[in-house]
Amino acid sequence: MANRLSKIVTRTGDDGSTGLASGDRIGKDQPRIAAMGDVDELNSTIGLLLSEVLPEAVRDALAGIQHDLFDLGGELSLPGHALMSESHLVRIDELIEQFNKDLSPLREFILPGGNRAAALAHVARTICRRAERSLVTLGQKEKLQPLPVQYLNRLSDLLFVLARVLNRANGGSDVLWQQGLNRD
Numbered sequence: 001m002a003n004r005l006s007k008i009v010t011r012t013g014d015d016g017s018t019g020l021a022s023g024d025r026i027g028k029d030q031p032r033i034a035a036m037g038d039v040d041e042l043n044s045t046i047g048l049l050l051s052e053v054l055p056e057a058v059r060d061a062l063a064g065i066q067h068d069l070f071d072l073g074g075e076l077s078l079p080g081h082a083l084m085s086e087s088h089l090v091r092i093d094e095l096i097e098q099f100n101k102d103l104s105p106l107r108e109f110i111l112p113g114g115n116r117a118a119a120l121a122h123v124a125r126t127i128c129r130r131a132e133r134s135l136v137t138l139g140q141k142e143k144l145q146p147l148p149v150q151y152l153n154r155l156s157d158l159l160f161v162l163a164r165v166l167n168r169a170n171g172g173s174d175v176l177w178q179q180g181l182n183r184d
Contacts, residue, residue: 021078031138036076038131043069045124052117055169058162061095065155072148076138084147092154100161103168110174114167121163128156 018028026032046062046069054062068088075083112122132152138144167173 021074021081024079031134031141032076032079035131035134035138036073038127038134039069039073039076042124042127042131043073045120045127049117049120049124052120054117054166058099058165058169061099061158061162064091065158068151072151075145075148079142082145082147084145084151086147088151089147089154092151092158096154096158096161099158099165103161103164106174109177110164111177112163113175114163114172115170117170118163118166118172121159121166125156125159125163128152128159132156 016028018033019025020032043066046066050059050062050066068084068091071083071088075081112126113119129152132149135144135149135152139149164174
């Protein structure tokens with residue numbers, strides 16, 4: 001890895017193309033690059049969330065997810081190569097169960113917000129949903145493995161649960177939607 005990223009400015013993308021791990025060059029406006037960018041944005045947002053004061057279990061889960069998202073990005077950068085596995089899904093399912101078990105059942109929709117960490121988890125959740133949509137779009141044009149879409153679908157659920165956990169960890173609660181609050 002020491003020499004792999006030794007030159008950051010290459011100017012090869014100045015023409016609007018970018019290189020895949022396969023060595024192929026494609027336009028930066030292609031669905032594959034949009035999906036890679038959405039996954040990268042999600043990973044960066046999780047990195048921002050990790051800069052907050054978090055319970056250790058949440059911190060550990062998010063750190064692992066960042067590595068998963070690099071696996072996903074690697075899979076997207078090398079068409080036809082699978083880096084995501086069933087174990088990625090199993091771990092996300094286990095995390096959802098672990099964090100959700102102590103939360104009260106929802107009887108109302110909640111608004112994204114609460115404390116800063118919870119709000120950032122909601123932002124990450126919405127970016128995750130966009131990344132999922134990007135992968136679905138890419139899958140309509142090219143053959144993809146099903147695991148990446150499944151992973152992002154479940155990750156968005158986990159991020160929702162983590163937002164609720166983070167509100168409670170900081171002494172707050174969910175912000176409940178009040179239907180028709182501002183209706184005349």
